[in-house]
Amino acid sequence: MKSVSLTAYPRAGVRRAGLKKVRRAARIPAVIYGRHNPPQNLEIGAKDMEDLIHASASENILLDLSVADDPKPKRLALVQEVQHHALSGKVLHVDLHEVVEDEKVNVNVPLETLGEAIGVKTGGGILEHVLFRLKVRALPKDLPEAIQIDVSNLELGKSIHIGEIKAPEGVEILGDKKIVVISVAVPKTEAQEAAEEAAAAAGPAEPEMIKEKKEEGAAPAAEKGAEKAAEKAAPEKAGEKPEKKAEKKK
Numbered sequence: 614m615k616s617v618s619l620t621a622y623p624r625a626g627v628r629r630a631g632l633k634k635v636r637r638a639a640r641i642p643a644v645i646y647g648r649h650n651p652p653q654n655l656e657i658g659a660k661d662m663e664d665l666i667h668a669s670a671s672e673n674i675l676l677d678l679s680v681a682d683d684p685k686p687k688r689l690a691l692v693q694e695v696q697h698h699a700l701s702g703k704v705l706h707v708d709l710h711e712v713v714e715d716e717k718v719n720v721n722v723p724l725e726t727l728g729e730a731i732g733v734k735t736g737g738g739i740l741e742h743v744l745f746r747l748k749v750r751a752l753p754k755d756l757p758e759a760i761q762i763d764v765s766n767l768e769l770g771k772s773i774h775i776g777e778i779k780a781p782e783g784v785e786i787l788g789d790k791k792i793v794v795i796s797v798a799v800p801k802t803e804a805q806e807a808a809e810e811a812a813a814a815a816g817p818a819e820p821e822m823i824k825e826k827k828e829e830g831a832a833p834a835a836e837k838g839a840e841k842a843a844e845k846a847a848p849e850k851a852g853e854k855p856e857k858k859a860e861k862k863k
Contacts, residue, residue, distance in 0.1 A: 614756040616677040616689065617665060621645075623682065624654040641704050645678070645690055647711030655680065655709070662704055666695065670758040671723045676709065689714060689753060712753050719787065720756055721746045724794065728765035732797035736769035739798045747775070747794070748787040755783035764795060772796035 624642060626634055632642050639659050646652040665674055674692040694708040712718050724747055732738040747760050762778060776790030801809075 614673070614675045614754065614758060616675045616753075618677045618679070619657065619661060619665065620679045620681065621655040621657050623680065624656040627654055636705075641707055643707040643709060645688070645709040645711050647690075649713065650685075650711060653680075657707060659704065662707060666704070673720055673722055673756065673758060675753055675756065678709070691718065691720065691753065691756075714753060717750050717752055718756070719748060719750050721748050722757055723759045725759045725761045726795065727761055727763045730764045730767040730797050732767055732769035732771065736797070737800050738769040739800060740764065740767075741796050741798050743793045743795065747778075749780070749784050750787055751784040755781070757781050757784060760786070762795060764797075767795070767797050769797050770799050 621643060622640070624631075624635060626632060635642050635656050636659075638656075640656040641659050641662050643655040643657050644652055645655055666672055672692055672695050676688075676690045676692065678688040678690045679686060680688065688711055690709040690711045692707060693710040695704055696706040697703065698705055710718070724742070724745055726740070726742075730738070730740050733740050749757065749760070751757075760778065760780075762773060764773070767773060772793045773795045774790060775786060775788050775792045775794055778786055778794065780786045
């Protein structure tokens with residue numbers, strides 16, 4: 614990944630009022646952190662940052678960062694996270710991860726497909742992206758902007774797993790090798806779709822099952838009550854018989 618030059622400025626305001634002041638000045642609050650230096654609050658020109666993002670294939674950008682009035686003139690940093698406004702999409706905050714040229718880093722990179730799967734083209738299948746990003750490990754200069762996969766030979770019902778992806782030189786793809794990344798799903802038949810719609814329309818039958826269980830549980834309780842009543846009445850009848858015999862003897 615080629616580094617891009619960017620200038621940042623030290624930032625003093627960290628509370629809400631200070632952040633608003635930074636944004637009113639057409640700058641974006643940022644922070645840079647890493648293993649070798651303590652975190653530092655910065656601010657970056659909003660237009661500079663937005664232009665970089667729009668010109669890049671992803672938000673994984675390697676910066677050749679210059680901090681004004683800083684004893685360390687140049688820093689190498691990766692854009693770690695960009696926070697956007699939910700409605701306008703404007704950049705609100707940027708996290709920068711300071712890196713070293715000779716130390717490998719882990720980064721999530723976008724996944725792109727090349728070609729048209731044969732299972733889609735001739736079999737009517739549906740290309741499904743199970744993963745949209747892959748975690749890779751590499752030196753900063755070797756980090757790819759994206760991982761590209763040729764799906765042209767992917768047949769109906771077949772999948773591509775992490776272990777089958779060829780990584781660019783100097784890059785290691787992390788994760789379980791058996792995890793599916795992309796597959797061509799078999800389209801559902803009209804009968805299957807109709808059955809699913811009918812099942813959804815019918816709704817869950819669980820409340821009726823619970824009711825039946827309660828009614829089944831009530832029957833044994835009634836039987837037990839009847840048995841107890843019969844047992845209670847039995848001694849009384851047994852006591853009556855001796856009295857009758859005594860009357861006959863008299």
